[in-house]
Amino acid sequence: MSAASCLLTEDQFLCSICLDVFTDPVTIPCGHNFCKSCITEHLETSTMSQCPNCKEVFNRRPGLKVNTFISEMAAQFRQSAQQEASSSSSEQQVSKPGEVPCDVCTGTKLKALKSCLVCLASYCHTHLEPHLTTSGLKRHQLIDPVKNLESRICEKHDKLLELFCKNDQMCVCMLCSVTDHRTHDVVPLKEEYEGKKAELGKTEADIQQMIQKRRLKIEEIKQSVELSDKNADREMAEGVQVFSALKERVERSQAQLIHTLKEKQRETQKQAEGFIKELQQEISELEKRSSEVEQLSRSEDHLHLLQNFTSLNTAPPTKDWTGVRVHPPSYEGTVVRAVKQLEETLREQMKKLFEADLKRVQQYEVDVTLDPVTANPYLTLSDDGKQVYDSDVKKNLPDNPERFSVYSDVLAKQSFSSGRFYYKVQVKGKTDWDLGVAKESINRKGKITLSPQNGLWTIVLRNKNDYQACASPTVILCLQSGLEKVGVFVDYEEGLVSFNDVDDAALIYSFTGCSFTEKLYPYFSPSPNDGGKNSAPLIISPVNHTE
Template identity: 40%
Template sequence: MAQAGVLLDQDQFSCSICLDLLKDPVTIPCGHSYCMGCIKGCWDQKDQNGVYSCPQCRETFTSRPVLRRNTMFAEVVEKLKKTGLQAAPPAHCYTGPGDVACDVCTGRKLKAIKSCLVCLASYCETHLKLHNELHSGNTHNLMNATGNLQEKICSPHDKTLEIYCRTDQQCICYLCTTEDHRGHDTVSTITARTEIQKQLGVTQRGFQNKIQEREKELQDLRQAVQSLTRSAQAAVEDSERIFTELIRSIERRRFEVKELIRDQQKAAVSEAEGLLERLEQEIAEMRRRDAELEQLSHTEDHIHFLQHCKSQGCFQKKQRLKCTHEFCAECLRRSVESLGLLCPVCHKPLSYIGDQPEGEMTWRKPRFLHMILISYNIPNGIQTEAHPNSGKPFTGIKENAFLPDTPEGMRVLQLLKRAFDQKLVFTVEATSEGADRVVYTDIPHANNWQKCDEPRFLEKVKAALRAKGIE
């Protein structure tokens, strides 16, 4: 039973400073007991001021009390230790980050559970009991443990802030309402908090709505970025595919062009070789004929000379080309058969220059007729070496011709103008009686507007012009 009694009162044998069982217990003049080491440490910190007090009741002593070991407490503590029931406070009872520490504890401090706005101190569970015992007859204002207690006291009046002034929007004490805040709109701090908390609730809901809106925008933006990323990736893949196909197509086209060039090269070489062979044959033939003419020029038989000169074709009329080279009709015909419409000497496009005398060509579109009227005027003149009788006069000509007023008719008109400029539309014809005269060549002309409407008339004109190298 004695042991049980000791167990019930074991808190009386704990040091209020270290909260452990007393070690070398001593009792100071006010009657409270402490570990000798704990009270010495506490008073050593205050030794400079020369004022010593009890950590529990705050009683002060003018001189530092002499500490003597309390033998009875020491024996009781030893019995408690032997029972094995004493244990250190759990680890969660000590202060950690963000916790309010007990202002009475020394050494490792325990967490405070209450704060006193009168004492302006915070207490752990053990020291709170001491506080309540010391102030059992007083009504101290206790609240959940909190830091910065001084902020909850009115500095001018040293009273608890219990009232809220709506006018100045600050917490005040009851004395402030009679002085600086007299006549102001005031309520209790509880009422003020309720009102302001409602306003904060509205504000908070507004923030929550805005947060939801921003989160929705954020989600939409992320989806847009993902969509853009997918689109960009698809575009990259499409461009890769397109460029790959394009490169393959270019490679195929390059091969085709290379083959085409080689085929054209073979054809051109083959044609050139054939032309070389024909030219060599023509050169050999002309050398043979030149030798015959050289031999003929030395004969003294006039009849033989004239007969052989005619067979050689030396007095045939030559045709002059635009490139200034001249050939007889038969030689030029054979050259066209072998070379095409090219000059046998310079290989320029075959373009004839005729013996048409000087004159002019004009054209207009008469009213009410969907026709083109061409007017030719070649005045009288003297024949040149290109004409049948050089030095003799010839009779000129004035003629009109018609073409249909159509795009194709305009095209033929331009071809006829080129032929006129190359002196191919008219020639001088020798007559048996009277002066020689200017006449049309073999290029068809319509001397009335009905004739130019005949089927294939324009085709016949173009064919004749094409034979003269005009197209």
């Protein structure tokens, strides 16, 4: 019997009326078998005695007796099927907390494999079988198991949410589309799902790009810190060498110098560490969002994706790092300024140090030419734009907004809004002049007071021997000899404007702690001709990086 039963299939023991395994099977005259209760009900409700399968009509209602052979076979098949189902269920996973359980299982709930959006139920492997084999159920939409399937039903019309309203950005049912949303742009969930999924892909790519930019910014900051460390180490080594040679008399200055340099270094490191920490925090948030977006983009659950799309489609708030930089502080002249305080005993050492500084500064030398558009009408410029003097004769020039109309001033064509630059000017033979840098917005049509508050950082010569730094208040400069060539060095980020005697390799004056917020232009004034006494030109030196 067991050998024969293994050849039998479920279809052979199914009642064609109830589609279940026979219960009390009976055979009617045409030879077809049915459950006794099923065929009895059929014959009682039909107008004629007719077989449900072959439609054979009987002259009289047939007598019904249970077919014991088929009954025994059906019972054995039912027992075998139950044992198989029990064995299959034991191999399946029992639903754990947080997992979606099968809605059909009684007693121990097995883990659901799929949820049906039509039946609004979740099924384990065994109870999912009809949806995979029965033609009517195959058309149902299956998704990965989800909880709260009732949330997929329209609360107003009790219909499945299967459409999306683009106007209101919400999921709706069929009845909603012809009532409240009848004039709106309504599309199937799948169509909107595909579009939003594509957008999520772009969002994820954008987030990854943002992460990469911030990683590059971290590397840029680290490199800036390394450069700052090298500069600080170099400057500290020179400082130690100088002050060690002077022993006890300069130990205090040496300590102060090292403290100043290390403080700048620490400030740079602290700033960089702060930027890096912020960037790493943003990367962490972006990576978290990227993971969420990636998980959502892989979801096959249309409703879940659309309900979470708005909150995940945009990247979390981040800082715009485009203009953020860690600028190594300028150490040029630091040792020089410290040594200058011991001028009488340290003059020779200071000169050696400044010569070294000057060589480093000269690497930032730029080619500067005068801008005739800005020149006062009394000024005469050379054809190459390198020389300027007051001719004592006013030229007939258009009074354009850029031109200085009151004082004998002129700006360079070149402007600077970041970094460092250096240029040299010959002042030999003059009795009056102004040199320095000016911000773009300085007054060009009226009286100009030379001061940082008015956007000018300059030193001047008055009456042949009166050198001044135009600070607030004015600083009288005590120089050992007259100047013949002046160097001007600017570190925009450091807020430094420094003047030096090129021939004697000596510092003249430094404006420190400046705050630059706009373009800076090299500024020149040869001053009035003074009857020929001050007719010598200011001459901009050509760039020579081999000096």
